[in-house]
Amino acid sequence: MPQEVEISLLPQELEQEALIEKKLRKKLRWPKDQQLAHWHIRRRSLDARGRQPLFRLRIVAYKTGELVPETPSIIAALPQVQNRPEVLIVGAGPAGYFAALELIELGLKPIILERGKDVRARRRDLRAIQQFGEVNPHSNYCFGEGGAGTYSDGKLYTRSKKRGSIEKSLRLFVEHGAPSDILIDAHPHIGSNKLPKVVAAMRETIESKGGEIHFEAWVTDFLIEEKQGQRSLKGLRTADGKEWWGQGVILATGHSARDIFRLLDQKKVAIEAKPFALGVRIEHPQALIDELQYGIKERPKELPASSYSLVCQVENRGVFSFCMCPGGLIVPASTAPGELVVNGMSMSRRDSPFANSGMVVAVDMEDLKEYAHLGPFAAMSFQQEVEQALFRAGDGSQAAPAQRLTDFVKGKTSSSLPKTSYIPGIYSARLDQLLPAGISRRLQLGLQQMGKKMRGYYTEEAQLIGVESRTSSPIRIPREPDSCMHPELAALFPCGEGAGYAGGIISAAMDGQKVAQALAKWIAAQ
Structure with a gap:
């Protein structure tokens, strides 16, 4: 043995x-x-x-003599599904693509409708928002082939181990070109420079097995049939007027598809407000984080850029680091004109001189009493108002307000700002005043606590850049625990981050697999 x-x-x-x-x-x-x-x-x-x-x-x-087991290829075993029953998938992010691969394995044909562009064409729109402040509402850092994860670091770590097979998800990444190291690393990471090729390879597999993927296919209507008091989703309509029909619909639109949430509400499909988190991106010199974490002045090339994870409780709310990007960049993640959102990413080498992380405060329904009259849109409206307020504070571009960490805590204007990785640029502003009072206060107290937990973290060399608001979906689309189907609309299968059931690439991928299995089981029982 x-x-x-x-x-x-x-x-x-x-x-x-x-x-x-x-x-x-x-x-x-x-x-x-x-x-x-x-x-x-x-x-x-x-x-x-x-x-x-x-x-x-x-x-x-x-x-010697012991058999070394071989791992069979998942892709090679996939059947042809060109003429098999069709299932519609809305969204070509990790939840959508992994659901499609699972459906193929189960003998069903996936038809994916993605509002954005393919991963290659999408790059032009990312350049437009980075350099010119132009936001394409259908193709940006959140929308397009691969979803938000493709150009947002590519971390593959998850605690959602009960959702499905982490190993299978990672193997599929490797079979599509990701480095094999992700199979063994405790905190696997691909990098935003390598993920586009992996995503494109997944598309090729889906299409080669008989699946379909349609880009710039923006879903604008749900085609619902009602018989004897039972409502069932039969198909979808896209912005070009085309109607699509399938034996089920997996809705995997990501955490920022606000128009889909509104459409669900208009069609009287139940949705509900969900807690999320909101705050800023905090940026330090990577060399400083390396020194604090490794205890050495200069990191040798054999050691990766160091990371951290910090959390504390302030006034009964969690304050915590989120999506930490060692050797990373801060990027503009707005999905509509007139709003300002930032996020973090890293290349595979993680060799930027900057370390950044979301530093956010949990937002519960108790914090949103003045939005209660908006029902399921309470949290989303609060999120949107903050993003629009920070945009209005600027010059109409995607330049972001920034403040030194020490000045933020003390409530002072920063007379100067450190260098930054954020390409659209930053300007000095009172983030402590621009953010909602409850968020600012808890961040100020929380950051002081974190400075005591990680000596040297609280420094004027660090700066805060706002706003980090797309931490998770502010809305949940309910589904039955076993069938994964919406309790009031048959054939609708909410999935992934946008539905409120995942948080990150791997958990979204595994949720896609889980929902695909549930849908196939439901079809077989019809």
Whole structure:
């Protein structure tokens, strides 16, 4: 039987196979004449808690004669579904694409309708918002092939392990061109420079197996049939007037498709307000974060750009770091003209001189009493008002208000600002006044607490840039726990972040797989 053990390595030892085998033999206590036929790393993590950062490796070792199992290709086993029953999917993000791949595996034909452009054409619209402040409401950092995750760092870590198979999701990424390291890293990451090719490869697989993907196909209506008091979703209409029909609809539109939420409400399909979080992006020099986390002045090339995770409670609300991007960039994530939203991303090398993270405050329904009359749109309206207010504070471009961390806490205007990774530019402003009072106050108190937890984090070298507001969907589309179908509209299967059931690339991907399985089961029972 193969044996699994853990060994520790210094960063500079990570590529030394002979040394790894020597340590492995010592840990296994094998005699010298026992041959080591094969070994592979099952898990790799970085432990920076001690005086010296160490890599912890869990390794599976095989003796001579022991069978090393082969992992069959998922793609190769997918059937042709050209002439199989059709299912509509709205949205070509991770939830939509992974749902499509799962449907193909289950013998159903997916037809994906995506309001944005393909991942290559989408780049021109990202350039337009970065350099000229022009926001295309259908093609931006949130909308388009690959969804928000494609150009938002590509972190593949999730705590939602009950949702589905993390291993299968990661393997599908690897089979479509992602580095195999994501299968073993404790906090896997692809990078926004590599994800577009992976996403395009997934599209090619879906189409080669008989699925369809239609870009710039903006859904504007749900075609609902009512019989004997039972409502059922039969199809969709897109902005060009075309009608699409299928045996079920997976709605995977992401957390920013406000028009879809409004359409659901107009069609009397139940939706509900959902708590989310709102705050800022905080940006430090990456060298400072490296020094604080690793305890060394200069990070060697063998160590990755360091990250952090901070959380505290202030006035019964969580204040926490979100989507931390080591060696990353801050990008404009607005989805409509007249609003200002920022987000973070990293390239695969994570070699930017800046570290950024969302620093946000939980927003509960109790905080939105003045919006209660808006019903399910209470949280969304609050979110939108803040984004529009910060846009109005500027010059009409995507330049963002910024304030040194220490000045924000003290309630002072920053006389100067550090350099930034944010290409549209920043200007000095009183973010502590521009943000809602409850958000500012809790951020001020929370950041002081975090400065005590992570000595050196609270510094004038850091700055806050606003607003980070698209942390999760402010609306949930209800669904039954087992069937994953909307409780009041048959054949509608809400899915992913936009429906309020995921938070990140991998959890959205796994939710897509789960919903596809539930839909296939429902079709089979008809």
